[in-house]
Amino acid sequence: MWHQDEIHLSARPRGFHLVTHELVEALPGLEACEMGLVHLQLLHTSASLTLNENSDPDVRHDMDAFMRRLVPEGLDYFRHTLEGPDDMPAHVMASLLGTQLTLAVRDGRLALGTWQGIWLGEHREYGGSRRVIMTLNGRDSA
Template sequence: MYWFQKEFKLKPFKRGFHIITDTVLNEIPDIEKIDIGMLQVFIKHTSASLTINENADPTVRVDFESHMNKMVPEDAPYYIHTYEGSDDMPAHIKAALMGVSVQIPITNGRLNLGVWQGIYLCEHRNNASGRRLVVTAYGN
């Protein structure tokens, strides 16, 4: 059984939803040695998240951002945790709703994603620095 793990830092992204599939794959080329296995991608932050969704039409990512902002608005009068600005607490809530990791099957050395699927970085802060990811691949 193979086990590969790498931690790396993404470049800073503006607020929104960004496809990072190729970036992740470039950081862990050893998955090509795995015939059957899994890749886990984990983000080490509480104000950004990960998900898998549409990788072709960029309007999907715009709609995600619009919906999340409506569902979890800034400047709600009941927020107490606002030390880092009006996007602070909403970013934590969005990250909790979206999740901090994704898991993808590896088949014949490649991610076994659907035709229109990609890994998203969901950046919920207005001025975030680069985010740290841990990717772990394992299998036979």
């Protein structure tokens, strides 16, 4: 079986946001997939997808604080500055963390660890809504 859909995530403030439930709810055919893979591709270059802690929101806060320190705004060697001081750092963070995830599917669910969740990293102050293409491939349980 193959399914593909595009989801629009609502605009969020800068930081890391748990979006697992939102993505799972929008993925057609997941419940019928006995075994397979789902590929998530974020269609933007100033945000990211990553898999990390799904329980304690302090982890998302701390990751944002770390990334802002790792790639601060206002570095004098950045040339790409026309879209604002947060844009080039956002591109760097998106490249460091990535814009794609491939996850296992088992028995109609994402095969995630107990404390794992999918995060959207919003690296712009006003990034706007974000689009994700979700592609599911696997063996149908029917």
